[in-house]
Amino acid sequence: MADPDYLSKATKRKRFHYAKYVNYDKERNISECLVCRKQLKSLSTGNIKRHYLKLHDRNLDTDADSRIRSFPLRKFCKFKPSMGMNKSEFLTCCVGLVAVRNIPISLFDDEDYFKKLFAPFEEEFKMTLSSKNIRGYLNGAVSELRSIISDEIRAKLVCLKFEVVTRGERGFLVMNIQYIEDFKIVVQTIGVVEMVKNQETDMQHILRNMNECGLDDSFIYSSCSDTCTNLYIPELKGDDSAKNDREWNVEYEKMHSNITDIVKCPSQTLHVAARTVIADLGDKIDKCRRSVLSLQSISSPNVEDLQMPVLDISTRWLSTFNMIESLSKMKKFIDGLEQSFEIDWTFVGKFAAAFKPLVECLEKLHEVNYIVGDFYRDCLCCEIELEELGGTNMYANLLLKELKAGKAKLLENGAFLAALYLDQRFNFIKTPFLTEEQQHFALEHLMTTVLNLKRPTVKDEYSSDEGERSMDVTIDNDPFVKLEERTKSMIGSLTPSKGKTIKEKLDCLRFGERLSFHVDILNHWKCLTYEDFEMKQLIEVVLACPCTQSSMEMTMKEFSNVLLNADANVLSNKSLTNILMSRLNANILNFINLDTKNDDISG
Template sequence: MKIDIATRMERSVLGINIQYIKDYKVIVHTIGMIETTKRHTAANLKEEIMKCLNEYGIGINQIYSNTTDNGANVVKASKLLHDMQQESLANEDAINDVEADHIESQIASVFSVVRCAAHTIQLAAYDVIKTIEKDLEECRTIVKKLRTLVRAGNTDISLPFIDNRTRWNSTYDMMESLYRIKEYIENLDKNMYINWSFVKDFLTAFQPISKCTLKLQNEQYIIGDFFRDWLTCELELADLVPENIYADSLLNAMKIRKNVLLEYKAFVAALYLDPRFNFEETPLLSSEQKDVAMDHLIRTYEMIQKIKNPSEYENDCTSGVVPHTTQDNELPSTSKGAYHKLTLHVRSLAKSQSATRPIVKPDIKQKLVNLCVKEMEPFDTNVLEYWRKFYRNESIDNKIKF
């Protein structure tokens, strides 16, 4: 699920998108464009989101992750949704304390609040832009004057673009439009001083991140594609560092923001399932990150199984356990060993405890482990198509074995 709030001309709209994969294609539906009249508190936002989900018959337990910007109210609303999902699962059955602890840890891993990719890039850009705001303001002032002159003079040049400070890429567009009419400005009789070295260095440093931002607009764009383009942007900035005073700051800002992204379990799990990043001896995922991803994916699998068929899932969890039965006329026997009764007691406790932790079929975990020993796929690979072929080939292999 993705949520965002836009405010224009004193009107606020809450947008709610649902994204999923069907037939190996990313599908996005806008299920809500809600004009909000109440204060944008977390509780009010949660209420509107739940109304929208209920209208479409979407249960809170079906939400895998919630993508948001960095707004405190939106993040808090996501936390309230997380708590609601946790409470919903806990209330499904009468549970003991051990089961409650398990459910709590399970939900905390599965329901993820992930920062929007575009917003993360914007934050990295702002980390640098705020250090050069004085120079940008001087350019902004010149642009405003030029817009007045161009309108009054009926010239053939393009009207320079004025930026929106809440959208860093619009600042890039402003600087680019200014640089395009450099010759016109220099031929003006008006006394307009522009630091063209600053303009050029700004455009050169921010061009890689601008290209990365534009790629986010692709329709079939997954986490691995974004991470690929992010790393490409880092390499391009690294090449600019010796000659550009802003490239190094921007590169460091991107690395810091990247580390924050890699703290999200859903993000790391997506990279784990991407053969461009997870392969034998990959330098892109640490052993710890692989363990986190596997744990998250297994928990997600457990959740999906429970949602699909709760009764069958519970049977699966206890299958393979052969209970010890005692005949009514069976008498205690020392021939079974002095600790036979204790053994039965411990096995009974273990069985009771294991029932609170669903048992995952070994082949699921093994399949995840096997992903680490495959060869690296090219970075232009269509990963969704890769998985389509993977499952088709696996299905054929299973039929042959059968």
């Protein structure tokens, strides 16, 4: 093949377009005729002209095509490239470049390069792309996404989940729905609202996003309200923040008047416990911060796997834990320094040890198919670790007290209890985890849900693919061994009974055998209910109660990527929210069908 650099220099000097007549191999110094494939020595203008004159009866000295001229791109192309896609698919790709690949919208106004690249497509589809109509297509894409989601959740009970993400002065309220499809948790974003400083979040905007997805309160099984009290965070609040909070919560309660349950996000139980304990340790933590600042002024240690501690963010307790834990790992290094540091190593060691079980428990919440029973299991394991530390660690005792108080509040919620009731790791004969009163409360909640499911619906044909049955497993270094031993010492066993009606089926669960803490409950129920649509439908609704934090992690990541876009500071709120909405639903973006009848749309 012809060498581009060599050809560009030659053509500039000779004004002769070699690439139209030969392929030049620079390594072999051979030119190959494009017509007859005969090889000519070197890249000689004379040889090429003589060859074409003698063998092909073509005089290149008078051939206009041999001279390089400046043509518009569309006129220069002698052939039409194969598109391989229709107009709607092309526009979807353009939206994907902006929303998913994060290219600046302003590139669509670039005459020098970008528009030349898209010129054949514009000519084929008889349209002109610009930053203005790309905003319009983004808006159309979001409408299509909502339409797809609406079709997917039609006649389903789903869980509503609010998340707030902030960076500096900017914050967004993200509305997600969570449901289970074929015993896999699915999270879809149905709306994004930018929270403007000194301005109340528009409740009507939130309701409009829900309505556009065909979602009203009669189809919401539960709502995760942990962010409601945080909608007006310090960076975004105005002087009337307390008033705004009350007004928003009144509207929130009004919207949810018919919802089965409003659930406090389980992760907040851990966060609240940690923040409550840390609030009384201000002086000790401040001393650690001063020591970290002093350490940062010296050279970094030349020790493998040892890094200087990073100063924490006072409002984020996890960063405080990371700072103190990294400080504890440097004790030997710091003791060997000539400079003295006033560090309370007893406090540092006990703080790091006490808070580590909570941090490990929080990390597990980022798993995708993480349900209420998984959280409750990991919370109990965390309690056992704190109990073992409690004899010599006062901070572990304080955390344990707060954790149990938070867990008790969760057990007052019907949706949370119902999810535990359907989890035979905790609901079985002589269970120590649920009282008889809690079991009856959960059963009533489940029967109310059954009645809601019997409303006129469009039922999809149920797939009866049989999965593998869940089995108890034995694993070396079993993380649940202590919990297993304690539970076995507290219970007996009884053969479970069989029921006929759904109420009898649910009632007999509390008389069944206990399952191992290793059992995947979603897969377990998938195997048991493959011929029982009514139980399957109920279980998929109840076990979808929000617990996993994987959606929050994704939202934070995508929000950061959007704000890194070169156009982020000049885009309107609407364009930014459309981009974020498209990114969070990227898995279904390729299924949209953009309306191409009107190309003059604007955003």
